[in-house]
Amino acid sequence: xxxxxxxxxxxxxxxxxxxxxxxxxxxxxxxxxxxxxxxxxxxxxxxxxxxxxxxxxxxxxxxxxxxxxxxxxxxxxxxxxxxxxxxxxxxxxxxxxxxxxxxxxxxxxxxxxxxxxxxxxxxxxxxxxxxxxxxxxxxxxxxxxxxxxxxxxxxxxxxxxxxxxxxxxxxxxxxxxxxxxxxxxxxxxxxxxxxxxxxxxxxxxxxxxxxxxxxxxxxx
Amino acid sequence: xxxxxxxxxxxxxxxxxxxxxxxxxxxxxxxxxxxxxxxxxxxxxxxxxxxxxxxxxxxxxxxxxxxxxxxxxxxxxxxxxxxxxxxxxxxxxxxxxxxxxxxxxxxxxxxxxxxxxxxxxxxxxxxxxxxxxxxxxxxxxxxxxxxxxxxxxxxxxxxxxxxxxxxxxxxxxxxxxxxxxxxxxxxxxxxxxxxxxxxxxxxxxxxxxxxxxxxxxxxx
Amino acid sequence: xxxxxxxxxxxxxxxxxxxxxxxxxxxxxxxxxxxxxxxxxxxxxxxxxxxxxxxxxxxxxxxxxxxxxxxxxxxxxxxxxxxxxxxxxxxxxxxxxxxxxxxxxxxxxxxxxxxxxxxxxxxxxxxxxxxxxxxxxxxxxxxxxxxxxxxxxxxxxxxxxxxxxxxxxxxxxxxxxxxxxxxxxxxxxxxxxxxxxxxxxxxxxxxxxxxxxxxxxxxx
Amino acid sequence: xxxxxxxxxxxxxxxxxxxxxxxxxxxxxxxxxxxxxxxxxxxxxxxxxxxxxxxxxxxxxxxxxxxxxxxxxxxxxxxxxxxxxxxxxxxxxxxxxxxxxxxxxxxxxxxxxxxxxxxxxxxxxxxxxxxxxxxxxxxxxxxxxxxxxxxxxxxxxxxxxxxxxxxxxxxxxxxxxxxxxxxxxxxxxxxxxxxxxxxxxxxxxxxxxxxxxxxxxxxx
DNA sequence: CATGAATGAGCTTTCATTCAT
DNA sequence: TATGAATGAAAGCTCATTCAT
Numbered sequence: 001x002x003x004x005x006x007x008x009x010x011x012x013x014x015x016x017x018x019x020x021x022x023x024x025x026x027x028x029x030x031x032x033x034x035x036x037x038x039x040x041x042x043x044x045x046x047x048x049x050x051x052x053x054x055x056x057x058x059x060x061x062x063x064x065x066x067x068x069x070x071x072x073x074x075x076x077x078x079x080x081x082x083x084x085x086x087x088x089x090x091x092x093x094x095x096x097x098x099x100x101x102x103x104x105x106x107x108x109x110x111x112x113x114x115x116x117x118x119x120x121x122x123x124x125x126x127x128x129x130x131x132x133x134x135x136x137x138x139x140x141x142x143x144x145x146x147x148x149x150x151x152x153x154x155x156x157x158x159x160x161x162x163x164x165x166x167x168x169x170x171x172x173x174x175x176x177x178x179x180x181x182x183x184x185x186x187x188x189x190x191x192x193x194x195x196x197x198x199x200x201x202x203x204x205x206x207x208x209x210x211x212x213x214x215x216x217x218x219x220x
Numbered sequence: 221x222x223x224x225x226x227x228x229x230x231x232x233x234x235x236x237x238x239x240x241x242x243x244x245x246x247x248x249x250x251x252x253x254x255x256x257x258x259x260x261x262x263x264x265x266x267x268x269x270x271x272x273x274x275x276x277x278x279x280x281x282x283x284x285x286x287x288x289x290x291x292x293x294x295x296x297x298x299x300x301x302x303x304x305x306x307x308x309x310x311x312x313x314x315x316x317x318x319x320x321x322x323x324x325x326x327x328x329x330x331x332x333x334x335x336x337x338x339x340x341x342x343x344x345x346x347x348x349x350x351x352x353x354x355x356x357x358x359x360x361x362x363x364x365x366x367x368x369x370x371x372x373x374x375x376x377x378x379x380x381x382x383x384x385x386x387x388x389x390x391x392x393x394x395x396x397x398x399x400x401x402x403x404x405x406x407x408x409x410x411x412x413x414x415x416x417x418x419x420x421x422x423x424x425x426x427x428x429x430x431x432x433x434x435x436x437x438x439x440x
Numbered sequence: 441x442x443x444x445x446x447x448x449x450x451x452x453x454x455x456x457x458x459x460x461x462x463x464x465x466x467x468x469x470x471x472x473x474x475x476x477x478x479x480x481x482x483x484x485x486x487x488x489x490x491x492x493x494x495x496x497x498x499x500x501x502x503x504x505x506x507x508x509x510x511x512x513x514x515x516x517x518x519x520x521x522x523x524x525x526x527x528x529x530x531x532x533x534x535x536x537x538x539x540x541x542x543x544x545x546x547x548x549x550x551x552x553x554x555x556x557x558x559x560x561x562x563x564x565x566x567x568x569x570x571x572x573x574x575x576x577x578x579x580x581x582x583x584x585x586x587x588x589x590x591x592x593x594x595x596x597x598x599x600x601x602x603x604x605x606x607x608x609x610x611x612x613x614x615x616x617x618x619x620x621x622x623x624x625x626x627x628x629x630x631x632x633x634x635x636x637x638x639x640x641x642x643x644x645x646x647x648x649x650x651x652x653x654x655x656x657x658x659x660x
Numbered sequence: 661x662x663x664x665x666x667x668x669x670x671x672x673x674x675x676x677x678x679x680x681x682x683x684x685x686x687x688x689x690x691x692x693x694x695x696x697x698x699x700x701x702x703x704x705x706x707x708x709x710x711x712x713x714x715x716x717x718x719x720x721x722x723x724x725x726x727x728x729x730x731x732x733x734x735x736x737x738x739x740x741x742x743x744x745x746x747x748x749x750x751x752x753x754x755x756x757x758x759x760x761x762x763x764x765x766x767x768x769x770x771x772x773x774x775x776x777x778x779x780x781x782x783x784x785x786x787x788x789x790x791x792x793x794x795x796x797x798x799x800x801x802x803x804x805x806x807x808x809x810x811x812x813x814x815x816x817x818x819x820x821x822x823x824x825x826x827x828x829x830x831x832x833x834x835x836x837x838x839x840x841x842x843x844x845x846x847x848x849x850x851x852x853x854x855x856x857x858x859x860x861x862x863x864x865x866x867x868x869x870x871x872x873x874x875x876x877x878x879x880x
Numbered sequence: 881c882a883t884g885a886a887t888g889a890g891c892t893t894t895c896a897t898t899c900a901t
Numbered sequence: 902t903a904t905g906a907a908t909g910a911a912a913g914c915t916c917a918t919t920c921a922t
Contacts, residue, residue: 475784476698476782476784477698478696478698478699479698479784558781558782559782560845561778561843561845561846562696562778562779562782562845563845570848573845573848573849573852574852576849576852577849577852577853581852581853598875600871601868601871601872602854602868604853604854604855605853605854605864605865605868605869606868606872607853608850608853608854609833609868609869609872611853612832612833612836612837613829613832613833615836616832616835616836617832623781624784624789625780625781625782625783625789625793626781628789628790628793629793629796629797630828632793632794632796632797632801633797633801633824633825633827633828633831634822634824634825634828635824644825645825648821648822648825648826648829649825649829651820651821652821652826652829652876653876655818655875655876655877655878656872656873656875656876657875658875
C-alpha cells in the first residue's frame with residue numbers, strides 16, 4: 001500500500017529495485033542514527049551504500065529530504081508494530097504488558113530506529129517536525145487514548161482522569177524506556193539510576209513498570 | 221567547593237574575573253541551546269561574548285570542552301534548584317506538587333538550559349556522557365530515591381516497589397514535562413497529544429500529573 | 441544549401457526529422473539565451489526538448505558543439521533578415537531607415553537570438569569565435585561595406601572615408617541598439633543615458649539615430 | 661578619498677596592507693577578465709594571489725561580492741581616467757581626439773579592465789547591474805552629455821539633436837572600440853571588418869573615427 | 881596574555897559525460 | 902538507436918584550530 005520512500009524521495013528512487021532501495025535506506029538509517037544529522041555526510045552514506053554521491057541527489061532533493069525519507073521509513077516500521085498491538089482484543093492490563101514487552105523487544109532489535117527518532121527530536125526544521133509529530137500522533141496517541149477511554153467505559157480504568165493527558169504520560173514512559181535501551185545517554189542514565197544494565201533486566205523493567213502503571217491507572 | 225567551570229576549563233578560565241567567566245558561559249549556553257552543538261560556531265560565541273576566538277582556546281582545550289563546561293554549568297543551576305527542594309521537610313504529596321511546580325517554572329524561566337540538556341543527550345562522546353550522567357545522579361536520582369525510600373518508611377509510599385526504579389520513572393516524567401515546555405519537538409508533541417499549548421495550562425498539567433503520581437505511588 | 445545544424449552537429453542530428461531538429465535547436469536557443477552558457481545544463485535542454493540526455497550526445501560531440509550549432513542557427517535567421525534588407529534597391533537614406541527599423545523589430549521579436557549572440561561574445565573558445573566572426577562578416581560587413589561603396593559612387597556618401605571602417609562603425613551602432621533592446625545590462629544602460637525605456641521609443645531612436653548617421657555619412 | 665574595495669568588501673579586507681589588497685584585486689581582475697565570472701573559481705584566485713580560500717571569505721561575503729568589488733575597482737580607474745579627460749578645457753574637436761586616443765591607450769594598457777567590464781554585461785544579477793550602470797552614468801554619460809550640450813551653446817555642435825541620445829551613441833562607439841582592442845571576440849570582428857589588427861592602427865582608427873564623429877556632430 | 885587573521889580539510893550540491901540496457 | 906541512471910570531479914562555502922603579533 002505505502003510505497004517505500006514515498007513523499008520525500010524523487011521518482012528515480014521509487015523506480016529502483018527494492019534491494020537497492022532498502023540497502024540505501026538501511027545504510028542511511030544506520031549512519032544518521034549513529035552520528036546524528038549533522039555528523040553524517042552524504043559521501044559517507046553513499047560510500048557505505050555502494051553508490052555514488054551523484055546518485056543520492058538523483059534520488060533525493062537534498063540531504064534533508066533523505067533524512068526525512070529515512071525517518072518516515074523508520075516510523076512506518078514502528079507504526080506497523082504499534083498497529084498490531086492496538087488490534088489485540090485483550091484485557092487492558094494484559095495489553096499493557098504485551099505492549100511494553102513488544103516495545104522493548106523492538107528497541108532491542110531496531111536500536112537504530114529508536115536512535116533515529118531521538119535524532120529527529122533535535123532537528124531544527126519546524127516543518128519536518130510538525131509533519132512527523134502528526135504522523136506519530138496518528139500512530140500512538142490515538143491508540144493509547146482510545147485504549148484508556150475504552151478502559152474507562154469498562155471500568156478497568158478510573159474515570160476521573162483525562163485520557164489525552166494520561167496517554168501522553170504513558171507514551172512518555174514508553175518512550176524513555178525505549179531511549180534507555182537504544183541511546184547512549186539514556187542507557188548510561190538508566191544504569192546510574194538503577195544500578196543495572198538495561199539489556200539484562202527486561203523482566204524486571206516490565207514487572208516494575210507494570211506495578212507503576214497499574215496503580216497509576218487503577219486497573220487490577 | 222565547586223569553582224565555576226571546574227573540570228573542563230583550563231586554569232586560565234578559572235583565573236578570570238567572575239563577571240567575564242559568567243558572561244562567556246551564559247553566552248555559550250544561549251548559543252548552544254539555540255542552535256545545537258553543530259550549528260554553533262566558536263567565532264559566534266566569541267563575538268557575542270565580546271572576546272576573541274584565541275581567548276576561547278586559551279580557556280578551553282577545544283569546542284567539546286567548552287560545551288561540556290557549559291552543560292556542567294547549566295546542571296549546576298538545576299542542581300541548586302533541586303537541592304533546595306530536597307531540603308524541604310514536607311509531606312511527600314505536597315513535596316511532589318512543589319517539585320513539579322518548581323520544575324515547570326524553572327523550564328519556563330530557563331528554557332535554554334533545558335534545551336541544552338536535551339542537546340547533550342544527542343552528543344556522541346561517551347566519556348562526557350558518563351561524567352554528566354553521574355553528575356545528574358548525584359543531582360536528582362538520589363534525591364528522588366531517598367524521598368521514596370523515606371516515604372516507604374513513613375507509610376506514605378507503598379512498600380512493594382523498587383525505590384530506584386520508581387525514582388527513574390518519576391524523573392522520566394519530570395524530564396519529559398520539561399522538554400515539553402522548552403524543546404520544539406516535544407512542544408509540538410504535547411499539543412498534538414493534549415490539544416493544548418504547554419504554556420497555557422500549568423495548573424492542569426500539575427493537577428493531572430499529581431493524580432497520576434499519587435495513584436502510582438499510592439500516597440494520599 | 442545550408443542544412444540545418446551543419447558543421448557542428450553529428451550526422452545523426454541531420455538525419456532527424458526537421459520538426460524534431462528545430463524543436464531541439466529552438467529549445468537550446470531559449471535556454472542558452474535565458475541563462476547564459478554556464479548556467480544552462482544539458483539535462484535542462486534535453487528535458488525541455490523532450491529528448492534524452494543520451495540523445496544530445498548522439499547528436500552533438502559535447503556541450504560546446506551544441507552551443508556552436510545553436511548560435512549558427514540563430515545567425516542563420518539574422519542572415520536571412522539582413523539579406524532581405526540588402527536586396528532592396530532603395531535610396532541609401534531610406535535603406536538605412538528600413539534596416540534600422542527592421543533590426544529593432546527583429547530584436548523585439550527575437551530577443552533570445554540577440555542575447556544568444558551576446559553570450560557568444562563572452563565565449564572563451566578561440567576557434568569557435570573565429571568561425572562565427574567569419575560568418576558574420578559574410579553576413580553584415582560586406583552588406584554594409586558594399587552599400588557604402590555604392591553610395592560613394594552615386595555621390596550619396598562622402599568619398600573621403602574608408603568604407604570598411606565606416607561599415608564597422610555602422611554595425612557597432614546597430615549592434616548596440618539591438619543589445620539595448622534585448623540584454624539586461626544594456627537596457628539598463630540605455631535608460632540611464634536617455635531616461636527612457638528602450639521599448640517605448642522606437643520612433644525616437646530611429647529618428648535620432650538617422651540624424652546621426654545622415655550627418656556622419658553626409659547623405660541627404 | 662575612496663578606500664580601495666569599499667562597499668563590497670568586508671572590513672577585514674580594508675584592514676589589509678595595501679600591497680596585499682592590491683595583489684588580491686589585481687589577481688581577481690585578471691582571472692575574471694580572462695575566464696569570465698563562471699569559469700573563474702575562488703580556489704583559482706586564492707592560489708594565484710597566494711592566500712587561502714578561507715581568507716577570501718574573510719574578505720568578501722561571497723564570490724559575487726568579490727566580483728562586484730573587483731568591478732568597482734576597475735571602474736574607479738576608468739573613472740579617474742575619464743574625469744581627467746573631462747576636465748580639459750579644449751575645443752570640442754580636439755577634446756574628442758584626446759578622449760579617443762586616451763581611451764584606446766587605456767584599453768591597450770588595461771585590457772583586463774575592459775574585459776572585466778565586458779564580463780559584467782553578461783552578469784545576471786539585476787541589483788549589481790543597476791548599481792554599476794548608475795556608477796557608469798555618473799562616470800561617462802554626464803561627461804559626454806554636458807560636453808555636447810556645451811558644444812551646442814558655443815555653436816560647435818548642431819542644435820537639433822538630443823544631447824542624451826547622442827552621448828549614448830558616442831559612448832557606444834567608444835565602448836565598441838575598446839572592446840575591439842581588448843576582447844577576443846571583438847578583436848576578431850574588427851579585423852574581419854577592416855582587414856587590420858586593432859593594435860597596429862591606432863592612428864588610422866582615430867583619424868577615421870574622428871571623421872565620422874565630426875560629420876555626425878557637425879563640428880569643424 | 882590576548883588577538884583575530886589565516887588555514888585548509890571537509891561539506892553539500894551540480895552537471896558534463898558515459899554506458900548498460 | 903534511444904534511454905536515463907550513474908559517475909565523480911569540481912565548485913562555493915564553513916569553521917575548528919593555530920600562531921604571529
